[in-house]
Amino acid sequence: MASTADTTTAGVARAPSGPPREQAPSGPELARVRVPTRSLRSELRAVKVVWKRELIRFSRDRLRILTSLMQPFLFLFVLGTGISSLASAGTHGVSFKTFIYPGVLCMAVMFTAMFSAASIVWDREFGFLREMMVAPVGRSSIVLGKCLGGATVAAFQGLLVIAISPLVHVHYEPGLILELFALAMLLAFAITAFGMMAAARITQMQSFMALMQMAIMPMFFISGALFSVAHLPRWLEILNRIDPLTYAVDPMRRAIFSQLSISPAARRTLDPGVTWWGWHVPTLAEAAVVAVLGLVMLSIAIWEFSRAE
């Protein structure tokens, strides 16, 4: 066994090679690479490869796909079934499971998006972030790719929850599926952007997770995922209208309820729709709220990461 100790004294023999080094004679067989100057195309390539990496990593992580389905199942089939008997008086014959389904769908998307955003904290811890940060591409491309990747993964998770919708008496219908999926994508993007924004500053996984829990649980409970947003006490109504998640849950619920044939009274109680000073906010405006918030947070995230050394 060679020991480390004796190498220092022994010195290492080396063929004398003065500074003027011979040029490599093997020139022609070397594949010479010229790295092109920065262009929109190179930025797009960077966005795409960062996005793709997220997908590859997600597809390798089967356990994560399974475990993230666990929570929606608990909410829908354990909580949903348990509360059904209590709530049946007030739901006009609509299954409680159907009622909370859009909320649970949003939650599944949110948690996946949050974990996706957390991966940038891991990337920093394991050094990979540095590999991306020193590349000759804009930080904005890295952040955008990461964000789109996380959003895609979370939207896919949403698709899995959409797939089980018949179990809660929501029938497959192309228009409905598309609408739910589009909304899920939008939400996934906004939450990932939020996570990225937070991850720019928070470098410790524990703190990041704690912050995300602190942000996401209240957002979920206040959003009306589990209750109807009409006739709330004033304080809760205000909080509800501020909560961005409200604007994802409400249009989803509206889409699902449009499929049900129920009495106007039931609709008024269960699917009253979000109002601003008495004005019924339409689906598109709600989607716009989520999209704008997502874009604002993405811009902040890009700015934060570009500023960092």
Place this chain on the structure above:
Amino acid sequence: MAVHDLVKRYDEVEAVRGIEFEVPVGETFGFLGPNGAGKSTTIGMLCTLVKPSGGSAEVAGHDVVRERDEVRRNIGLVFQDTTLDGYLTAEENLKLHAELYGVPREVLGERMRQVLEMVELWERRGHIVNTFSGGMKRRLEIARGLLHSPRVLFLDEPTVGLDPQTRSSIWGYISKLGREEDITIFLTTHYMDEAEYCDRIAIMDQGKIVVLDTPEALKESVGRDRVQIQTEDNEAAMAALRERFGIDAQIAEGVVTFGVQGGEEFVPRLFEDWDPAHPPIRSVSVSRPSLDDVFLSYTGTTIRDAEASGSDLSRNMARMMSR
């Protein structure tokens, strides 16, 4: 590569205190010094990761502050800590790098094969990186750092934490690189023996360059060979050396050690004048001055002193502080 009066301050602490040097194209240039000497900070500034507080530096002909992108396009980096994605395969890691650096797709396949064959990982290209050993990961990082044919390759402690055998094979690749690719290599190390692989060395201590020259010239400047003798009674032998030859010997690694001019000529004289009353000498060894001796003579301390107390824990601490 040219560096002028480069300074980096972290709050109160001056990590790098005005350094100056030039590296011609094709040279392998080594930065040597104990932990916390400012090597990593310097490399960070040269590869545009750390903003200098003062002075200027040009890498591959581009200013590291004003032409950051130009510099980045022309450098390859291998960091102290791994920056691979452990969940991807070796090939996927390289492809990701190629996309980030905009390597043209037509040449990518061939280039990838070339760099992977160079570090002997071509057969393992489809394996997930987390299944690799530390040495394999480092080799893959070197391959990745070369993928886009950089003009300057930075290696920050390329062999830290590797076993001696892997270390020497990594050095094999680096020497081969210098020959095969027309590339300037800038590396840092705190292993004295590794510094000898460089064409020129800058010894750094406490944020300053203490001396800069070829390993041979540095060793010559010290001028004294190292003689080590093993005896029955080290104390008595040291007393005898002082008395007869006026030499102040020390005990290093359990043997009596001292430096003399022209060690080989000294040995016959030693035996001629060695009194039978002195403890008998069991063995003698003469070695040329190593960079250890050079470091000692320029800074007054040995790198080993840092090493001896440098358990992995404190080394990691130093690494974290140098971030």
